[in-house]
Amino acid sequence: xxxxxxxxxxxxxxxxxxxxxxxxxxxxxxxxxxxxxxxxxxxxxxxxxxxxxxxxxxxxxxxxxxxxxxxxxxxxxxxxxxxxxxxxxxxxxxxxxxxxxxxxxxxxxxxxxxxxxxxxxxxxxxxxxxxxxxxxxxxxxxxxxxxxxxxxxxxxxxxxxxxxxxxxxxxxxxxxxxxxxxxxxxxxxxxxxxxxxxxxxxxxxxxxxxxxxxxxxxxxxxxxxxxxxxxxxxxxxxxxxxxxxxxxxxxxxxxxxxxxxxxxxxxxxxxxxxxxxxxxxxxxxxxxxxxxxxxxxxxxxxxxxxxxxxxxxxxxxxxxxxxxxxxxxxxxxxxxxxxxxxxxxxxxxxxxxxxx
Numbered sequence: 001x002x003x004x005x006x007x008x009x010x011x012x013x014x015x016x017x018x019x020x021x022x023x024x025x026x027x028x029x030x031x032x033x034x035x036x037x038x039x040x041x042x043x044x045x046x047x048x049x050x051x052x053x054x055x056x057x058x059x060x061x062x063x064x065x066x067x068x069x070x071x072x073x074x075x076x077x078x079x080x081x082x083x084x085x086x087x088x089x090x091x092x093x094x095x096x097x098x099x100x101x102x103x104x105x106x107x108x109x110x111x112x113x114x115x116x117x118x119x120x121x122x123x124x125x126x127x128x129x130x131x132x133x134x135x136x137x138x139x140x141x142x143x144x145x146x147x148x149x150x151x152x153x154x155x156x157x158x159x160x161x162x163x164x165x166x167x168x169x170x171x172x173x174x175x176x177x178x179x180x181x182x183x184x185x186x187x188x189x190x191x192x193x194x195x196x197x198x199x200x201x202x203x204x205x206x207x208x209x210x211x212x213x214x215x216x217x218x219x220x221x222x223x224x225x226x227x228x229x230x231x232x233x234x235x236x237x238x239x240x241x242x243x244x245x246x247x248x249x250x251x252x253x254x255x256x257x258x259x260x261x262x263x264x265x266x267x268x269x270x271x272x273x274x275x276x277x278x279x280x281x282x283x284x285x286x287x288x289x290x291x292x293x294x295x296x297x298x299x300x301x302x303x304x305x306x307x308x309x310x311x312x313x314x315x316x317x318x319x320x321x322x323x324x325x326x327x328x329x330x331x332x333x334x335x336x337x338x339x340x341x342x343x344x345x346x347x348x349x350x351x352x353x354x355x356x
Contacts, residue, residue: 001322001330002297007282009254009261012275027100029093032275036086036095043079043111050074051114054206055199068209075115075214083115084218085257089274091123108188113195116214119188125169128181131270135230135244137346140168141223144238148231148341151309158223165219228301229263231308232294232340241267242291243340246304247281249321253300261300264293289323292336297321313337 012032017025024037050071053059059067087107096103109119125141133139141161147153166189173182192211199207234243241264248254248261260266262277265284272280281288288295296304299319307315317333327333 001317001320001327001333004285004297004321004323007278008250009259009278010275011278012273027096027103029095029097030273032273033089033093033095036090039079039082039086040107040111043083043114047071047074047079047114048111051206051210054209055203064205068205071209076217080115080218080221081253081257083111084117084221085260085274087112087117087122088126088260089258091127092271093273113192113211114214116211116216116218118192118215120184121166121169121188124173124181124185128176128178128185129169129172130226131267132176134239134241134267135233136239138172140165140172141226142346143227143230144233144344145346146227147343148227148233149308149311149338153343154224154227154309157227158220161223162216162219224305225301228305228308231304232337233344234340235342235344238344240291242287242293246294246296247288248296248300248304249278249281250297251300253302264288285323289326292326293323294337294340295321295323308341 017034021034024034025031028034028037050067053067054064054071090104090107094104095107108117108123112119112122130139130141133142135142135144137144143157146157166185170182170186173179173185192215196207196211199211229246230244232244232246234240237243245264245267247264251261254261258274259277260274262281265272265277265280268284269280287293296316296319299307299316304316307313313334314330316337317330320327320333320337322333327336
């Protein structure tokens with residue numbers, strides 16, 4: 001195990017702004033979100049033109065495949081993570097000022113479909129269901145009822161989301177009298193899929209590459225991420241964010257994806273700005289120790305998922321942070337991890353597809 005050392009994850013630091021920075025700052029609500037402006041511009045002037053190029057009739061044969069390969073690489077290995085977590089941050093905290101509210105539609109309605117996000121569905125799911133329910137029974141993306149170190153169980157979890165996830169989301173929102181969110185999600189889904197059907201008749205390969213394949217990739221990654229973030233749940237206190245989520249510190253992922261590794265503090269304070277998480281973490285270490293929170297130093301969510309599926313609890317324990325002697329030794333940490341991945345009985349079955 002590790003002792004807690006220095007934290008190297010990004011925090012906000014004051015700096016001198018260029019004229020271009022100052023121009024953009026006139027439009028956004030929080031100066032700390034200035035990096036989102038530049039990410040938006042990069043995507044707008046690289047990925048979106050490449051996507052449009054794939055639909056052009058004069059691009060065919062080997063040239064089309066070359067453009068498709070560049071598009072696939074940029075979409076999935078350069079921008080997908082940063083964009084997805086920018087969408088996450090701007091769902092929790094308004095990006096542009098009220099007087100420029102129309103600009104807030106650009107990310108979910110124009111950019112998001114190029115990454116496989118159907119407009120408004122993410123917001124309706126994440127803000128309208130996941131956070132209010134906190135991975136408990138009524139959260140359709142809850143991990144509780146699954147064996148969380150089983151790949152077969154993960155496939156069942158992903159299959160459920162892929163096949164009936166949106167249907168269950170709409171049912172949940174209507175039951176909870178959140179009809180506006182249900183309408184927004186339904187509208188986004190319908191517009192996305194109708195557009196894809198139309199575009200398939202225009203250029204099927206381009207439509208598959210630009211919209212349909214990214215949708216499957218995004219939904220797989222989203223469920224893999226949520227599975228890992230909520231893989232270690234205390235069956236005796238599953239609603240406790242310190243005991244149903246994890247924290248990853250000192251990883252490149254946090255620099256690239258806006259401190260997304262701080263998932264415990266995100267559930268404790270969902271509206272907290274992404275730059276504040278490392279400081280909040282250090283100020284509340286007593287809470288983490290008191291709840292025997294799972295903290296990994298040097299592992300990101302994908303690495304944790306990999307070790308979890310291989311049941312390499314020794315590797316996981318080696319990267320765990322031992323706060324104030326919370327754990328007696330590695331075996332003590334391993335025992336806790338094994339316990340917190342066990343299937344938890346819920347009041348009602350989450351899905352008829354849950355058979356693993």
